Amino acid sequence: MKPFDYQRADDADSAIATVSGDPEARYIGGGTNLVDHMKLGITEPGKLVDITRLPYDSVEALPGGGVRIGATVRNSDLAASHVIRQRYPVLAQALLAGASGQLRNLATTGGNLLQRTRCSYFQDTSTPCNKREPGTGCSALEGWNRYHAVLGASEHCVATNPSDMAVALAALDATVLVRGQEGQRRIPVTELHRLPGDEPERETVLEHGELITAVELPAPSESSRSTYRKVRDRASYAFALVSVAAVVEVSEGAISHARIALGGLAHKPWRATAAEEALRGAPATEETFRNAAEAELAEARALRDNAFKIPMTRNTLSAVLRELTRQEGA
């Protein structure tokens, strides 16, 4: 590991000024992703600015029924938060489906959103990777790509975003609050991450030095039901092969509203707008669920090892919709 400087930030402005003014500086939250990368030589920051003492460590109710989640709230605390468990179960479930208890105790909301892909070639400096070293080629394209993308990938990068939390946030229409030297801006979480295109090294729309301060969730509809379903190789402590976050409302046997996001399939949490479209107003039947899934997956393209993700997503999305639309007592 390359030697580095370490600073603990006491106020946001000076933290932002420090990182913005130094291309080698990085924020550090829980460090569960960044420190691994430093040990592996994937990133070699000259300076770390620790933001975990900044006053962003609480979950607050907002007027109008929404909540604001501070950027340094730990994943364990967020999952245990009463308001999240009561009103946004999809988020609590997604958090608890991620990583391990020890990691969640350290991981922060901001760090989780910005965690980088688990692509094995990205994580190994001895193999070419366009994301790590632009222009060197994508080793996964014709290599081991079982965990890789079937939606929205490019010939330059086929990596997936590994976050469970972000998938739930995408289905909840969350907004990310960001501060930079120019002031504050609000970014819908679905627009925070980018598709790889020909710049896979750029994963988000953030500029260097911009600090995530919070995530806001709009008020949930009282009659909606939500859930997170993660399909993985182990019963715990494994990244998603495929995951589904869904918030659904049914009235009189028809789906009045559905917000769906998919994980494990793309370079970003994948908001399934085509599926949502197909569900809107349709009867809650097996055929509807399947059609919705097929509509979303129409553009899916499999690589050597991940063709299974397409039927696995179709089946899992159908199963989630079946569960959420099941009449009480039925």
Next chain:
Amino acid sequence: MTDVSNSGKLGEPLERLDGPAKVTGTARYAFEQPVDDPLYLHPLQADIARGRVVRIDTSPAEALSGVHTVLTHENAESLSSRVDVELAVLQSPEIGYRGQVIGAVVADTQEIAAHAAGLVEVTYERHPHDTVFRSDDEIVYTPDGSNPMIGEDLDRGDVDEALAAAEYAVDATYTTPAEYNNPMEPHATIAVWESAELTLYDSNQGSYTVRDMIAPTLGMDPQRVHVFAPHVGGGFGSKGVPHAHVMLAALAARKLEGRPVKCALSRRQMFSLVGYRPPTRQRVRLGADSAGRLTATEHSALEQTARVKEYAEQSASAARNMYVSANRRITNELAVLDVPVPTWMRAPGEAGGMYALETAMDEMALTCGVDPVEFRVRNEPERAPESGLPFSSRNLVSCLRQGAEMFGWNDRDPEPGVRRENGWLSGTGVAAATFPSFSIPGSKATIGYEPGGYYRVEIGAVDLGTGSRTALSQIAAEALEVPVEAVRLHLGSTEQPRASIAGGSSGTASWGSTIVQAAREFRAEHGAEPAEGAETTAEAAANPAAGEYAMNAYGAQFAEVAVNADSGEIRVPRMLGVFAAGRIVNARTARSQFLGGMTMGLSMALHEHGVLDGRFGHVVNHDLAGYHVAGNADVGSVEVSWLDEHDPHVNPMGIKGIGEIGIVGVAAAIGNAARHATGIRVRELPLTPEKFLI
């Protein structure tokens, strides 16, 4: 021989003597041994799979403050023996596999050493490499024999004719992937060089094995090499012989005489430097008559080996003696590739081989329309089929019957794919297990009577965390006819008398026999009331029954499996293993061994898979986030049971090894259960969700 097995101390569930030290963190493992002013070593590894180093520029690394030396083939000393290529490090610029050691940085801290390693600039001449496991003629050959001492291929009767004439036939090919031992404690060593003597604090499975291999490589008198392994956090075969890092530390310590050199491998480094279970491709052909009796058995195995050093796994060996069959053909071939050197991994041969054979047995039972338990019972041999020898004891049938009773097997509906609850399909499966009962001669033990009235028992064996320290203390207490508190056992190093390797599940039997012999001689010499300072050293006599009996442990594995009908995810809520493995020395540590073995079998069935990328020649998922081993949530109810087996022939205590048999058969039982759950027969490990997607 006196039968020492009746005094009641063997079998008691004595708590581990080193348990408190381990759970309070005061038991020191190799890397934690206190040494003065140590330096830290980080190995440099080749980034190509075949070729040579044409230039290695160490100056940027050496310029870094805190770096003491960078060893490469250009400056390393010339070794006295190059017989073992894994140990003959830095003797040439040639590269035979990706990850091979090409140098080492030694620095004040681990972090500096690792950072400096990244600054070394290496220029290679690349040669074409071949790393993809397959059955092409150009890479396949027949080895002279296979591990551990299995001779030539076997061809009895006329298998082809018997298959043609058989009422029922099965012909299927099974594959198992490369699997990595990954003991909890990574490989680590500290080398200290003082007055031309080398001391190694090393995590290993045999301190004498380490001495015997390191000394000649360094051209040293073995007496001048001292090896200590007081506590070891698992090895599973990967610590059976010393690997390159031990030599690197020794060379560095010699060069930097006076400063101890510490080296702990990272998980990633372990994937290329400490061995692994080679991938296999196994074809099994079975023929049976109308009564469900096997008439033909063919097991043809192909395993991977490394071009730089042969390792011949014996996947087909269990099929030599498992079931009756007048016609039998057993063949073993190797595919030689530019890959890291494979080695033993818990139950080498049986673990992979019995997956294939016991899956084929399930397929044959279904083909014949006979219950899988009953089918195995029908094919039980009276004598060892290959040698014709009687079994010293063989209680497979009792394991199957007792297991069937305990598991509730007897009410089972054989119909596949019909039990469905909340979206999960469930099923049950069974498989047999076997493992040879080895004893390795040549160990010695010393027993002395000490002031304070206790017996000092010394043997240079290693406790891998299995509980050997505790079990051997019990054996000594019984043999000396004293309470276990009166025994102080010393083991783990070459300071004690020579002992055999902790491998092949042979430890307790081999060392236990030695201690029993020493106790007898001690009593014969010094009587029941010895004087303080009385001491006897003895070696176990060879077992007169060896060669007269076939000696193996047996078991029956049962599993219940649930497969998600939507996602294909597979879970194992319940497992039961029933074993017939001779006299159980300590019910507590034995249970842990079986449990651990079965859990490792579950992990092999569902998860473990080292994925090799043929373009680069490396294991892509070379860390514990990518290479999955079973976690707690994957392990449901695991029940362990054993028969009260009395074997008068294996050794004076009637002990068979129990370290490895627990893993054998588990993967087949789970695969067979998954087939019962879903109707889908998967013949390729691991059983990942996509294989059950419909």
